Amino acid sequence: MDIKVAYLGPTEKTYTGQITKSIFPDAERTPIQPIRNIMMQTDALKFDLGVIPLENIYNGHVNETLDSLLDMQSVRIVREVSMKIAHCLGALPNHAQIYKIMSKDQGLEQCSRYLCKQYPNANLIAVSSTDEAVRRIKEERLLNTAAIASEESLDKLEILAREDKLCPNNRTRFIVLGREETQATGDDKTFLAIHPPIDKPGILVDISKPFSRYKINLEYIQSRPDAKKGYTFYIELDGHQLDKKVIKAMNKVKDNLDPKHKHQDTIKILGSYANSHWKDEN
Amino acid sequence: MDIKVAYLGPTEKTYTGQITKSIFPDAERTPIQPIRNIMMQTDALKFDLGVIPLENIYNGHVNETLDSLLDMQSVRIVREVSMKIAHCLGALPNHAQIYKIMSKDQGLEQCSRYLCKQYPNANLIAVSSTDEAVRRIKEERLLNTAAIASEESLDKLEILAREDKLCPNNRTRFIVLGREETQATGDDKTFLAIHPPIDKPGILVDISKPFSRYKINLEYIQSRPDAKKGYTFYIELDGHQLDKKVIKAMNKVKDNLDPKHKHQDTIKILGSYANSHWKDEN
Numbered sequence: 001m002d003i004k005v006a007y008l009g010p011t012e013k014t015y016t017g018q019i020t021k022s023i024f025p026d027a028e029r030t031p032i033q034p035i036r037n038i039m040m041q042t043d044a045l046k047f048d049l050g051v052i053p054l055e056n057i058y059n060g061h062v063n064e065t066l067d068s069l070l071d072m073q074s075v076r077i078v079r080e081v082s083m084k085i086a087h088c089l090g091a092l093p094n095h096a097q098i099y100k101i102m103s104k105d106q107g108l109e110q111c112s113r114y115l116c117k118q119y120p121n122a123n124l125i126a127v128s129s130t131d132e133a134v135r136r137i138k139e140e141r142l143l144n145t146a147a148i149a150s151e152e153s154l155d156k157l158e159i160l161a162r163e164d165k166l167c168p169n170n171r172t173r174f175i176v177l178g179r180e181e182t183q184a185t186g187d188d189k190t191f192l193a194i195h196p197p198i199d200k201p202g203i204l205v206d207i208s209k210p211f212s213r214y215k216i217n218l219e220y221i222q223s224r225p226d227a228k229k230g231y232t233f234y235i236e237l238d239g240h241q242l243d244k245k246v247i248k249a250m251n252k253v254k255d256n257l258d259p260k261h262k263h264q265d266t267i268k269i270l271g272s273y274a275n276s277h278w279k280d281e282n
Numbered sequence: 283m284d285i286k287v288a289y290l291g292p293t294e295k296t297y298t299g300q301i302t303k304s305i306f307p308d309a310e311r312t313p314i315q316p317i318r319n320i321m322m323q324t325d326a327l328k329f330d331l332g333v334i335p336l337e338n339i340y341n342g343h344v345n346e347t348l349d350s351l352l353d354m355q356s357v358r359i360v361r362e363v364s365m366k367i368a369h370c371l372g373a374l375p376n377h378a379q380i381y382k383i384m385s386k387d388q389g390l391e392q393c394s395r396y397l398c399k400q401y402p403n404a405n406l407i408a409v410s411s412t413d414e415a416v417r418r419i420k421e422e423r424l425l426n427t428a429a430i431a432s433e434e435s436l437d438k439l440e441i442l443a444r445e446d447k448l449c450p451n452n453r454t455r456f457i458v459l460g461r462e463e464t465q466a467t468g469d470d471k472t473f474l475a476i477h478p479p480i481d482k483p484g485i486l487v488d489i490s491k492p493f494s495r496y497k498i499n500l501e502y503i504q505s506r507p508d509a510k511k512g513y514t515f516y517i518e519l520d521g522h523q524l525d526k527k528v529i530k531a532m533n534k535v536k537d538n539l540d541p542k543h544k545h546q547d548t549i550k551i552l553g554s555y556a557n558s559h560w561k562d563e564n
Contacts, residue, residue: 010405010406034390034397035394036394036395037398059345060345063342064341104408108316112316112317112318116318123291124292124316125410128407203500212487219505220505222503222504227451
């Protein structure tokens with residue numbers, strides 16, 4: 001029987017849809033929104049796997065992904081996979097002076113350094129998708145408007161700037177969600193959510209020292225306020241959750257934050273997965 | 283002469299436009315896009331002050347704000363101010379079963395927990411603004427579509443859910459940018475960008491230990507990859523940059539990360555400003 005995979009929609013044309021098709025060509029694939037829904041339905045066994053974005057080089061981490069993962073029972077990260085996002089800027093071949101630039105919000109943000117330099121007076125218009133931007137320029141014959149989209153989507157438009165100038169080395173990292181624990185490959189990463197039961201100065205030392213002592217490299221850290229005036233620290237580290245030194249370091253963090261072991265949920269493991277070294281792929 | 287204030291547009295109806303009007307009612311106010319452009323033009327003396335969003339309780343920090351601040355010469359954060367964002371869900375009074383929900387991307391994300399529970403099969407449609415969502419429902423008589431917007435914008439629509447259920451305690455923090463250093467008030471915060479010249483395990487201990495030693499509370503930390511395979515740590519701490527213990531802690535961090543003092547830009551101060559205790563305002 002085919003595996004059932006949910007991915008972030010609304011359609012298979014989204015970047016998440018494209019990467020899901022490329023890694024699960026034979027699966028039964030269903031577009032779902034929003035991110036939290038994909039997790040909830042995978043948690044509730046309606047799907048075997050889910051595919052959602054975790055991070056973009058320019059936009060940073062998707063907090064909805066991190067915060068939703070925290071609420072799940074059995075769903076965890078089982079794989080990471082990344083995709084180059086090659087934006088171009090295009091306008092009608094007979095375009096006038098450009099004073100409007102249209103794209104999806106994230107696309108405009110990813111290209112903001114270039115746009116501020118080359119089009120400092122342009123009006124930036126966020127629309128629902130990069131395709132929508134192209135469609136409107138063509139249908140409404142917008143001669144003073146350019147769109148940010150893939151070169152393929154900009155078909156029949158004149159390319160004003162390519163990826164290398166507009167938004168170099170742009171990449172999005174996606175995660176595959178599943179319910180089963182992965183095996184260690186020898187080159188893995190682990191995502192943790194650490195919730196100190198008490199807030200006090202020095203928490204970051206309590207958290208970081210054990211990882212330093214066991215020479216575990218931390219790839220990412222972010223603190224997020226929770227609803228109860230406390231904080232959750234999201235950490236991505238080099239190593240698998242079954243590696244002895246990772247276990248030792250996590251136990252020491254728990255000891256530091258909760259010496260009397262009164263709390264159950266000080267550390268939640270959001271997943272261990274093979275390291276794709278995605279930032280080196282550009 | 284009136285002071286000139288730039289704020290994130292496109293119009294004065296944006297949340298940034300509203301807060302700018304309320305704190306600078308007599309200023310000459312100009313909507314500018316994107317965030318980086320407001321900073322660049324304030325840095326270039328075209329405006330006296332700039333107002334931009336820094337953080338939303340649900341969406342987290344605006345990385346474009348953090349990353350752009352890093353590139354400025356003289357512009358820094360001089361004040362923080364926050365605003366309650368009270369979303370409601372509304373539809374036409376004679377609406378049918380709702381299977382589409384329209385709003386700005388961030389609005390959909392802020393309400394995702396409620397939407398997944400109450401409308402698990404709805405199609406979420408991101409449009410350019412919350413007003414655009416309301417306009418389309420009214421003009422196109424969309425009977426199966428609801429919009430997320432302020433109660434005021436949802437005028438003449440039926441309210442299906444209010445802020446307390448849809449998206450409780452939602453707040454956005456804005457920063458005022460200026461070029462002059464602030465005076466300490468006795469209850470301040472400071473935003474830092476720390477760029478370790480060498481990447482190695484244990485960096486986080488080198489950074490966090492001095493703050494712990496001087497009992498300086500860290501309100502926020504995030505690591506962001508930079509273009510050269512290094513990292514920048516963004517930190518917000520309790521205290522003013524002119525406080526003796528903050529100076530001592532920063533010097534110790536510099537010593538730890540760059541013992542021979544070979545680098546100039548290990549710590550960049552992004553600003554010190556009075557603590558508004560914005561999270562307690564709900």
